Amino acid sequence: MPTLSAALRAEYQQLFDTCQINPDVASVVNKQASQIMGSEARYRGVADPIGVPWYVVGVIHAMEAGLDFKCHLHNGDPLTRRTVNVPAGRPKTGQPPFSWEDSANDALAFDRYPQWTDWSIPGILFKWESYNGWGYRTYHPEVKSPYLWASTNQYKCGKYVKDGLWSPTAVSKQIGAAALLRRLAEKGAVDAASHTTQPKLADAIAGPGAALRYNPKVVAPGGIALQHFLNQFPGVFLREDGKLGDLTSAAYKQVFGHYLLGDPRAA
Structure with missing residues (x-):
């Protein structure tokens, strides 16, 4: 597993600084960013107690659950039962239906967000890429992870269409996490300290x-x-x-x- 070296930190920062949202999805990115900002209070309810920036939780919510508060933050499965997809069987305690807050607390703890302390832009991007997996860097370093960079100028094509199955021509249609973070920064929602x-x-x-x-x-x-x-x-x-x-x-x-x-x- 990669570590957040000085070289990797510089790469993340350079990619973010030069990131441009593709014009054809700009309105979608803007809408999602506005939705995240509109739910700031709810994200803060689970983020502030563990020292995580609220917008980090908001972007995770967009990536994993389509900003649906009726779904688990872990993977978008419905709150009416424990998760079925990876990670399955979460939360392990309590009984369904779960509140979004209880599920979110479990998801953040499961992925060790309370233990992570580097909330600079490179630190956030590293944490997200680590969560999604290092397959792109390990086996296809010519392609920037679409989990981060889809819908921006940093990504064109190439993706895993299912676990272990690579397509060099497939294009991710999901809005990338870095695109959302960039738009949130442009809208003034990201803390200035996180930019440096x-x-x-x-x-x-x-x-x-x-x-x-x-x-x-x-x-x-x-x-x-x-x-x-x-x-x-x-x-x-x-x-x-x-x-x-x-x-x-x-x-x-x-x-x-x-x-x-x-x-x-x-x-």
């Missing part, structure tokens, strides 16, 4: 009390650290006063692709 693997910045802007929202009138926790980070990019010249106003938000958009949450220009 620089620990000092991530710690500063994701620490207790951090509130990276547009507000030119008050000093935001983590605001000075964010401005210092943005000033490292060409053409960015910010006063490091911690006030996240128009100039900081514009620089933030230059680096991360969208304005700060709350910026009127993001509407």
Whole structure:
């Protein structure tokens, strides 16, 4: 099994940074991303207690259950009984019908999400690819995993049409997890700390009390650290006063692709 090496981390980040959603599915991706954002509170109910970003659970829900809250998060089987498909027999405790929350808690624990702590973009993509399997990297490295990259410019064709059966011409029709994550990032739903693997910045802007929202009138926790980070990019010249106003938000958009949450220009 691969490990999240520096080289693999750089590959994930480069693929995500240059990822473009295919125009023919852009409306579908946007609709699914909006649905995920609309269910943020429900995802937070299972994600926050174990330290997982809510949008990670949302994308899993899209990939495994088509965003249907009547289905197990594990694999999309109905909540009216234990799972039949892999992983079968989940949850092992309790009696059906299961609540979506009970099933989701079991699915996340089963896949060891509470033990995973790297929620950078590369860390998220590695966790998802690990869940789906390393068959593409091991046997068909010329094809980027469609579980991640389908519906983007990073994937064209080639897929396993069933377990162990490879087709070089088959094309995945599912929206890839990275495509959804990219659209969520473009819509401002993904935490800024997840866009960078620089620990000092991530710690500063994701620490207790951090509130990276547009507000030119008050000093935001983590605001000075964010401005210092943005000033490292060409053409960015910010006063490091911690006030996240128009100039900081514009620089933030230059680096991360969208304005700060709350910026009127993001509407």
